[in-house]
Amino acid sequence: MAHPADAARVRSPKKLPLKERYALLTRGLDWEPSYVSKERLFPYTRYEGIKIHDWDGWQDPFRLTVDAYCRYQAEKDKRLYAVLDGFAQGQGHLRLSDASYLNAIKLFLQGVTPLEYAAHRHFAFLARYLEGPAPRFAALCQCVDELRHCQTQVHTISNYNKYYSGFHSWSKMHDRLWYLAVPKSMFDDAMTAGPFEFLISISFSFEYLLTNLLFVPFMSGASFNGDLPTMSFGFSAQSDESRHMTLGLEAIKFLLEQDEENVPIIQGWIDKWFWRAYRVSALVAGMMDYMLPMPVMSWKEAFELYFENQMLDGLFPDLAFYGIDPPRHVNVAIAEKDKLSHEVYKILHNFSFAAAFTTQIPGDDHLAWLSQQYPQTFDRYYRPVWEKHKRIEAAGDRMYFRGLPQLCQVCQLPTAFTEPGDPATLSLRHSEFRGETFHTCSDGCQWIFEREPEKYVQARLSVHQIYQGNCGGRSIPDVLAWYGIQPGDNGEYKDSSDARCWAEWHEGNLA
Amino acid sequence: MSERLRQVGIDLQESEENRALVEAIVADNPKVTIRQLPGLVKLQGTGQIVINRQTVEDKLGRGWETGEFQLAIVSYVGHFSEWDDDQIIVKWEH
Numbered sequence: 001m002a003h004p005a006d007a008a009r010v011r012s013p014k015k016l017p018l019k020e021r022y023a024l025l026t027r028g029l030d031w032e033p034s035y036v037s038k039e040r041l042f043p044y045t046r047y048e049g050i051k052i053h054d055w056d057g058w059q060d061p062f063r064l065t066v067d068a069y070c071r072y073q074a075e076k077d078k079r080l081y082a083v084l085d086g087f088a089q090g091q092g093h094l095r096l097s098d099a100s101y102l103n104a105i106k107l108f109l110q111g112v113t114p115l116e117y118a119a120h121r122h123f124a125f126l127a128r129y130l131e132g133p134a135p136r137f138a139a140l141c142q143c144v145d146e147l148r149h150c151q152t153q154v155h156t157i158s159n160y161n162k163y164y165s166g167f168h169s170w171s172k173m174h175d176r177l178w179y180l181a182v183p184k185s186m187f188d189d190a191m192t193a194g195p196f197e198f199l200i201s202i203s204f205s206f207e208y209l210l211t212n213l214l215f216v217p218f219m220s221g222a223s224f225n226g227d228l229p230t231m232s233f234g235f236s237a238q239s240d241e242s243r244h245m246t247l248g249l250e251a252i253k254f255l256l257e258q259d260e261e262n263v264p265i266i267q268g269w270i271d272k273w274f275w276r277a278y279r280v281s282a283l284v285a286g287m288m289d290y291m292l293p294m295p296v297m298s299w300k301e302a303f304e305l306y307f308e309n310q311m312l313d314g315l316f317p318d319l320a321f322y323g324i325d326p327p328r329h330v331n332v333a334i335a336e337k338d339k340l341s342h343e344v345y346k347i348l349h350n351f352s353f354a355a356a357f358t359t360q361i362p363g364d365d366h367l368a369w370l371s372q373q374y375p376q377t378f379d380r381y382y383r384p385v386w387e388k389h390k391r392i393e394a395a396g397d398r399m400y401f402r403g404l405p406q407l408c409q410v411c412q413l414p415t416a417f418t419e420p421g422d423p424a425t426l427s428l429r430h431s432e433f434r435g436e437t438f439h440t441c442s443d444g445c446q447w448i449f450e451r452e453p454e455k456y457v458q459a460r461l462s463v464h465q466i467y468q469g470n471c472g473g474r475s476i477p478d479v480l481a482w483y484g485i486q487p488g489d490n491g492e493y494k495d496s497s498d499a500r501c502w503a504e505w506h507e508g509n510l511a
Numbered sequence: 512m513s514e515r516l517r518q519v520g521i522d523l524q525e526s527e528e529n530r531a532l533v534e535a536i537v538a539d540n541p542k543v544t545i546r547q548l549p550g551l552v553k554l555q556g557t558g559q560i561v562i563n564r565q566t567v568e569d570k571l572g573r574g575w576e577t578g579e580f581q582l583a584i585v586s587y588v589g590h591f592s593e594w595d596d597d598q599i600i601v602k603w604e605h
């Protein structure tokens with residue numbers, strides 16, 4: 001291949017330096033409105049109380065220009081599709097660690113891919129409505145990136161649809177299933193906020209603070225479990241993600257530098273959105289510790305490395321310069337790191353009859369790994385639960401929770417977490433608003449609710465919807481059919497279509 | 512404001528081309544630590560990490576634009592305090 005740098009030299013020996021090219025694209029080219037006011041042209045940049053004095057204060061460190069963007073993105077896609085072709089041609093699905101691994105990928109396709117699509121929509125909005133041309137261009141690039149992520153993820157994962165079950169209906173499921181309401185409601189919450197709050201919620205809190213915890217574990221897990229295509233789309237997406245992280249960091253510094261009165265507004269958003277995004281990452285915690293047949297890194301270790309070490313010790317001392325404190329309730333997240341994944345996976349396992357993936361009791365090696373990773377808690381609190389489940393299965397039954405759970409009004413997870421520092425007591429919070437009681441799972445979610453009750457009373461809670469008769473009928477089979485779940489997609493892995501397909505592919509019975 | 516130097520880091524995809532990039536980073540930042548994770552290489556340094564176009568070109572044996580770094584990076588921690596035609600610097604600002 002002709003390398004871009006060599007080609008550029010031959011093509012244009014007098015090419016301008018990067019800084020000048022970027023300045024020409026983002027400075028002085030913007031239209032000054034003449035027959036409408038600026039307020040009418042950009043109607044959304046004032047009502048949140050954020051004050052901007054100079055939009056040219058925005059700097060994109062990547063200094064991306066249109067030609068560079070197109071060239072690098074094309075190269076990224078070329079590299080990705082070479083891997084996809086090679087994997088498909090070489091029957092790569094035969095070399096996965098185990099078909100149960102695909103449950104992690106189903107969770108990704110149902111839970112994360114639609115978020116990419118949602119993000120692309122909202123960045124298109126920002127690319128129109130932010131006032132400065134530099135942030136508008138950064139938003140435009142991110143809009144196109146997010147659509148690329150959605151498309152490449154669908155293409156990548158579609159290969160498994162030829163050999164395994166349960167990859168259908170993911171878009172419908174994202175809108176309807178209870179556990180997918182956790183990521184969906186967070187994005188809906190962000191997209192119904194103002195443009196500046198959206199930047200702090202998605203670009204900063206989600207992309208900069210927590211993206212490493214959300215994406216890198218999926219990708220390393222894919223690498224370790226023989227899933228080359230997912231690893232490749234992940235890394236391809238992450239290379240864009242680094243730019244998105246930069247946008248998040250640039251956005252927060254820009255807003256903080258523009259006016260001192262912005263600081264308390266931004267602090268409130270950081271406090272809210274750290275906790276919102278952290279609660280979504282609970283699903284990733286369960287995935288990392290339980291859904292990978294070959295686990296890579298525990299949630300606890302990833303949290304310490306990517307969040308405590310890199311963000312609390314790295315980023316927040318930098319933001320202290322502007323008067324920004326670490327997120328409220330961050331100590332609760334730290335206190336939960338020894339138990340989060342176990343509590344979440346227990347929920348998923350007990351309700352997997354109503355999920356579009358399957359679960360199983362971890363094998364003995366896996367339990368030993370969990371003991372090793374969680375020496376303070378696993379053998380004391382969580383191993384006995386799995387031993388009990390084993391006894392139930394030995395007697396020919398399977399542990400499922402009969403009935404529907406109470407959901408948290410904010411994060412929409414079942415209120416099955418325990419008090420910080422006390423793994424034996426359920427954490428439940430109650431708030432009164434307009435004569436009604438609302439339930440939340442934690443101090444973090446309760447604080448968010450009480451800050452904007454008018455918004456959160458409108459939450460679409462999956463369990464309430466079932467009881468109100470809006471989910472296809474009264475019986476569990478009616479609701480599962482309305483969810484789009486087909487028999488064999490859900491419940492126990494050992495009884496699943498995937499377990500059967502795996503056995504048959506590996507016995508060579510399927511031609 | 513901070514008296515002690517904080518950690519910055521760069522995560523790169525593990526690939527043939529990126530081996531030269533890693534060599535160049537190590538040559539210019541001899542104190543970085545390298546950690547291998549499945550599919551990626553995690554570089555961590557104290558205070559800052561500098562990537563010089565010239566060093567990367569020497570290790571690669573061909574021309575290299577700093578923009579190509581976008582094809583290699585998976586994640587980072589810190590702030591891109593400089594990114595021009597010759598140099599990329601990751602460090603904390605305050």
